[in-house]
Amino acid sequence: xxxxxxxxxxxxxxxxxxxxxxxxxxxxxxxxxxxxxxxxxxxxxxxxxxxxxxxxxxxxxxxxxxxxxxxxxxxxxxxxxxxxxxxxxxxxxxxxxxxxxxxxxxxxxxxxxxxxxxxxxxxxxxxxxxxxxxxxxxxxxxxxxxxxxxxxxxxxxxxxxxxxxxxxxxxxxxxxxxxxxxxxxxxxxxxxxxxxxxxxxxxxxxxxxxxxxxxxxxxxxxxxxxxxxxxxxxxxxxxxxxxxxxxxx
Amino acid sequence: xxxxxxxxxxxxxxxxxxxxxxxxxxxxxxxxxxxxxxxxxxxxxxxxxxxxxxxxxxxxxxxxxxxxxxxxxxxxxxxxxxxxxxxxxxxxxxxxxxxxxxxxxxxxxxxxxxxxxxxxxxxxxxxxxxxxxxxxxxxxxxxxxxxxxxxxxxxxxxxxxxxxxxxxxxxxxxxxxxxxxxxxxxxxxxxxxxxxxxxxxxxxxxxxxxxxxxxxxxxxxxxxxxxxxxxxxxxxxxxxxxxxxxxxx
DNA sequence: AAAAAATTGTAACGGTTTGTAACGGCGCAC
DNA sequence: GTGCGCCGTTACAAACCGTTACAATTTTTT
Numbered sequence: 270x271x272x273x274x275x276x277x278x279x280x281x282x283x284x285x286x287x288x289x290x291x292x293x294x295x296x297x298x299x300x301x302x303x304x305x306x307x308x309x310x311x312x313x314x315x316x317x318x319x320x321x322x323x324x325x326x327x328x329x330x331x332x333x334x335x336x337x338x339x340x341x342x343x344x345x346x347x348x349x350x351x352x353x354x355x356x357x358x359x360x361x362x363x364x365x366x367x368x369x370x371x372x373x374x375x376x377x378x379x380x381x382x383x384x385x386x387x388x389x390x391x392x393x394x395x396x397x398x399x400x401x402x403x404x405x406x407x408x409x410x411x412x413x414x415x416x417x418x419x420x421x422x423x424x425x426x427x428x429x430x431x432x433x434x435x436x437x438x439x440x441x442x443x444x445x446x447x448x449x450x451x452x453x454x455x456x457x458x459x460x461x462x463x464x465x466x467x468x469x470x471x472x473x474x475x476x477x478x479x480x481x482x483x484x485x486x487x488x489x490x491x492x493x494x495x496x497x498x499x500x501x502x503x504x505x506x507x508x509x510x511x512x513x514x515x516x517x518x
Numbered sequence: 519x520x521x522x523x524x525x526x527x528x529x530x531x532x533x534x535x536x537x538x539x540x541x542x543x544x545x546x547x548x549x550x551x552x553x554x555x556x557x558x559x560x561x562x563x564x565x566x567x568x569x570x571x572x573x574x575x576x577x578x579x580x581x582x583x584x585x586x587x588x589x590x591x592x593x594x595x596x597x598x599x600x601x602x603x604x605x606x607x608x609x610x611x612x613x614x615x616x617x618x619x620x621x622x623x624x625x626x627x628x629x630x631x632x633x634x635x636x637x638x639x640x641x642x643x644x645x646x647x648x649x650x651x652x653x654x655x656x657x658x659x660x661x662x663x664x665x666x667x668x669x670x671x672x673x674x675x676x677x678x679x680x681x682x683x684x685x686x687x688x689x690x691x692x693x694x695x696x697x698x699x700x701x702x703x704x705x706x707x708x709x710x711x712x713x714x715x716x717x718x719x720x721x722x723x724x725x726x727x728x729x730x731x732x733x734x735x736x737x738x739x740x741x742x743x744x745x746x747x748x749x750x751x752x753x754x755x756x757x758x759x760x761x762x763x764x765x766x767x
Numbered sequence: 768a769a770a771a772a773a774t775t776g777t778a779a780c781g782g783t784t785t786g787t788a789a790c791g792g793c794g795c796a797c
Numbered sequence: 798g799t800g801c802g803c804c805g806t807t808a809c810a811a812a813c814c815g816t817t818a819c820a821a822t823t824t825t826t827t
Contacts, residue, residue, distance in 0.1 A: 300621075300622045300623070382624075436773080436774055436775080437774085438774080438775075439774095473776085473777075473778085473814090474775075474776060474777085476814070476815070476816090477775080477776075477777090477815090477816085478775085479815090480814095480815060480816065481774095481775095483815095490815095491815095498686075498813095498814070498815090499686070500685075500686050500687070500783095500784070500785085500812095500813065500814080501785090501812085501813070685783080685784055685785085686784085687784080687785075688784095722786085722787075722788085722804090723785070723786055723787085725804070725805070725806090726785080726786075726787090726805090726806085727785085728805090729804095729805060729806065730784095730785095732805095739805095740805095747803095747804070747805090749794075749795090749803065749804080750802095750803070
């Protein structure tokens with residue numbers, strides 16, 4: 270199961286093409302009490318910002334495709350999401366560049382993680398006082414565990430944004446569950462809810478779907494965390510499900 | 519009664535091949551109110567962890583034989599014991615690295631002991647406050663005898679934290695009892711409470727469940743201590759039950 | 768449209784949990 | 798002590814569930 274912490278401090282998005290840095294930062298910052306999502310390049314940022322309430326963005330200056338500076342500048346057009354920029358040690362003008370895009374702070378690589386931490390906290394402290402503008406984006410999104418289930422686009426994304434390939438009926442089943450957390454659903458109910466069939470004779474199909482789904486979304490399918498069996502009853506989706514509500518600007 | 523949970527400071531294990539550092543840390547941290555055990559290399563760690571209830575591990579990155587990083591990683595497989603890593607100042611280490619293994623914090627040598635102290639306290643504070651309650655559930659935990667019954671996660675743990683494998687209905691039965699200590703429950707009541715069945719003809723099933731449950735939780739099932747028989751009446755759960763909001767460990 | 772791939776359905780095996788019956792022990796009333 | 802009824806437990810049967818393997822079906826590709 271996921272050691273997901275309730276976000277006491279905030280939800281950070283780290284964007285860096287260096288997977289190692291991403292992983293290390295994620296681990297470090299998670300242990301410091303943040304919730305951390307990572308992305309390898311700028312293309313996913315919009316999507317992630319649409320689905321999650323991100324408190325602060327940690328952005329590498331050098332990125333494949335669109336560089337961090339432009340991203341930051343574009344972001345600033347529509348929101349004032351706090352940004353801490355990662356730059357490469359060296360040219361002094363990095364400093365200027367970093368702030369040029371509207372970043373709230375910057376730090377040069379290689380950096381001392383504690384210093385980064387201090388800067389993150391400082392920025393959050395400063396910006397939390399001021400109200401935050403809304404990001405664009407809509408679409409019904411359900412969040413549970415480390416997953417995002419986008420009901421409009423009919424796709425499931427893990428925390429770091431990678432898509433999981435669900436078949437149509439797998440998606441339906443998962444959506445059915447996620448819309449009724451903590452509610453025991455019998456096989457008959459599930460059959461009805463997912464495809465309008467009532468009273469089919471052999472219904473082990475549901476078992477199969479559940480089994481297949483578990484293997485795709487449970488960390489340990491042998492000891493399922495999200496979809497649990499109720500002997501003689503059916504299945505329950507046991508996870509806190511958050512509906513993604515965007516505060517209106 | 520028994521083990522007072524309010525360990526004033528905690529028991530630390532320092533692992534470093536430099537004897538001088540070990541001695542120094544031991545002296546310093548002991549004076550700060552910690553209990554301190556030291557080890558020169560990784561081979562003894564398992565043994566020590568088995569023998570003592572260690573609250574936090576201070577681990578040198580560079581060790582003869584297996585290095586600290588691997589040790590930390592292996593440790594993480596099976597426990598979430600807080601770890602503070604000692605790294606050597608300079609070059610790559612100034613970046614994270616130490617966190618690769620999942621350490622909770624790190625500090626570069628040579629370090630200021632007071633900084634180490636601060637980091638230890640911070641880690642302990644963090645990990646003690648939010649002890650992985652993580653998952654859903656608000657953490658309703660009932661404690662009785664040497665047991666902890668987690669109603670949210672539906673798990674039963676013995677004192678040392680090992681899980682006992684209860685079937686679903688066994689859990690329900692136990693929970694039913696534990697929520698009504700000192701109250702005699704007839705078989706009919708139990709049948710009703712555990713699964714909403716009323717007036718089933720042959721109900722020796724409850725006897726069976728009780729028997730099976732006793733074998734899992736009673737020290738001597740022949741002379742049950744927790745679930746006692748009331749001849750002609752049913753069963754009683756005779757144990758002081760403490761409601762505990764914070765699941766430990 | 769044929770072929771290939773993916774999805775879904777069905778059956779069957781194995782493991783676990785629960786239900787039932789039956790035997791034997793034990794307490795209690797007389 | 799004896800008899801009766803309650804209880805614990807053993808042994809077995811039934812129900813239930815997860816999964817594998819494969820067949821049927823649908824979708825996609827060529």
